[in-house]
Amino acid sequence: MRNRKVVVIYSNPGKGSTYNCVRIFKENLQQEMDVDFIEFTLPGDMPHICLGCFNCFEKGEDKCPHADLVQPIVKEIMTADGMILSSPVYAMDASSAIKSLFDHMCYLWIAHRPNEKMFGKIAMVITTAAGTGVKTSLGTLKKNAKYWGVKRIYSFGVALRASRWEHVSEETRRKITVKLTRKAQKFAKNMMNIDRLGPRMAIKFLFPLMGKMIGGYEAGSLLYRDTQYWKEKGWLNGGKPF
16 A cells, blocks of 8 residues: 655744644654655745735636746645645734645635545644633634535644643643544545545535636636636536545
8 A cells, every 4th residue: 555645834943832742743754654754844834925916816726926836836735745834823823824824725626626636635733822812823724625616624723831742741742642643533534535425515515616706707806717617627517626
């Protein structure tokens, strides 16, 4: 059996609480299956904010001024079986670095030009906070995976009341490890049986609604490229990527 591939996105270069939660999850995932990790660390691997130029929507993602950095990440995700999206809480939300990557990848949302490969992947999102903001940060990470069409999304977030991993008590670390071990087991099980899993109900509901909207764009409009894309895929005539 081939090794599974998982892309890991770290939203900062630090090796604090979020990094260590990802580490624990990865170690337990490797206990369940043979897996290769491809890792990207932000902002180093993609340091630019989205300029809001609309090139990705109007002209194509290859016309993004930062395509040389964004597209290598996208290509690795497309060839992966799963992904881990992680961010500590900054200002009660996910970091600006990972949010900027999401902004660059918004053309992949179901409302625009989703890639059918996304509908066959699973995701794990991880966040930690010294104080509050875990729910909001997890929401940001899950929302992007959801609108890419990802088949299953698992999440883990914890408010540690400590600004450094070394200040987290042994008992708290033990509880975190137990929870992440269970998440890794579920993640591995579904990744190995991904073809047997149907799409999430939210995707079944959203996809035809997006089709009706996209099918109504007029030639020459900003988002008409989306209409052309859906037509080429056969999705405006009842076809589906799942």
